[in-house]
Amino acid sequence: MRDGGEGREAGADGNADLSRDDRPEAGPQGRHTGQPDGDDRQREEQPEGDKQPEGDDRQPERQPDGGPSGREPDARPDPASPGPLARLREHWLLSSAVALALLAAATAVPIVLVRSGDDTPCQEIPAATRALAENPAAATRALDPGDDLARFDAVRALLAHEHPCGDGGEVLGEVVDAATRATGAENPHTPAQARSAFAVAAALDDVELPDGMAPGVARMLAQYVVDQNRYLGSDDDAIRPAVPAELTRLDDQGWTRYGRFLAPGEAHADFEHTQPYSDVRADPEQLIAELAKDPEAFAILYSAERAWLAYYLERLDGQGRDPHYHPKPSEHGFETRETYWVDSDLEHMADRVGALMKYRARYARDGTIPDITAFDEAVRRHTRGVYLAHTRQVTTRPPMASIAARYPSGRVRGDLMDARHQLLGVVDAWAAARKVPASRALVMRQSIDDRYVRALWLMI
DSSP states (O other): OOOSSOOOTTTOOOTTTTTTGGGGOOOOGGGOOSOOGGGGGOOOOOOOOOOOOOOOOOOOOOOOSTTTTTOOTTOOOOTTTTOOOHHHHHHHHHHHHHHHHHHHHHHOOOEEEEEETTOOEEOOOOOOHHTTOOOHHHHHHHHHTTOOTTHHEEEEEEOSSSSOOOOOHHHHHHHHHHHHSSSTTTTTHHHHHHHHHHHHHTTTTTOOOOOTOHHHHHHHOOOOOOOHHOOOOOOOTOSSEEEOOGSSSSSSOOOTOEEEOOTOOOOOOTTOOOOTTTTOOOOHHHHHHHHHEEEEEEEEHHHHHHHHHHOOOOOOOTTSSOOTTTOOOTTSSSOTTHHHHHHHHHHHHHHHHHHHHHHHHHHHHTTSSOOHHHHHHHHHTOOOOOOOOOOSSOOOOOOHHHHTOOOOOOOOOOOTTTTHHHHHHHHHHHHHHHHHOOHHHHHHHHOOOHHHHHHTTTOO
């Protein structure tokens, strides 16, 4: 079979050893990674709309200087001058008309309410925004900033809600997911979807997400796991927020700067994109720091990295190399190792997982995560299983969405939060099954181990 995604080999998703009955059922749009079996996420019942407090009928205490009205303590009000309440009763028709007008206006503009037990006003998410969650094509149009980022301010305005009312945060997360995900696990991302992913990461840069939004944003990063792993920082050479498929093709050495084993015909979000004289920046690493506060989002990101590792290993040859990459000596005689980019990619994966565990430790220490045991239990509930590499080399190149939708190979064994063991156990199982030379397997293990420890301990 040719390497180009024309067909799928048996077991190419890393699940040849599982019977059909063992596979968890796919959720909507093939979203598997990081969700519990059956995609049975339940929405919390929202409280009824906040009621306005009853009027305070208590009279102010009389003051020695005559009280608030300026009258003497024993003075009586002039019977010829009706008080404020009396005047209001005389004009009850006018008061009712004003109230009706305000109600009518509330249907046309966002309503600002006060959340129960909090003086901070909350913002109702408009019905038009809510509708985007159920209409992916419209959501993509709404969040697509364009190649020149001309619509970026509109994207940021749509997503920027510090205190949405009720389930507003969850709705915004669903809008992000709908706008950026592929239309199916076997379908490549379009340029508009990839641009939307860039815009979301930029719009949420250094933003504290409202309650309920994090899982939807995490699913977006999981859909673009290859692209966000490649991020090193803003780069003036990254001239587009999304790279069209034709620019990601391999060169004559079998290399592209956009990653290994890319699917033909897929656009890629370039989170390193920046424009002159613009403060628009997309930083997936900073966004991950915010998402790691939420156990479901944490599970989604952690699962995506482990699925990406399995996907990657099973496409390497028996020597642990990218079979497409054949570097040529440079003009100065310098030769790049054939395993250079493989080792670099493994390091980036370890960086991401180490960062997740770093933030978990930091938030447990500073109280952001008040109960680490409860947090870990929640992460495990949202984790579908372990991802093992196929025991034979796989040559297909499916789109990135298939990585996030990958079926687990089985249940997690041991401590899920011992990420070092989880990552190295997958490498060891793959190396043993494929009979990878011990010296090469050791180098791969060391690349992962060094970067994981560095990410976890040296950056806390």
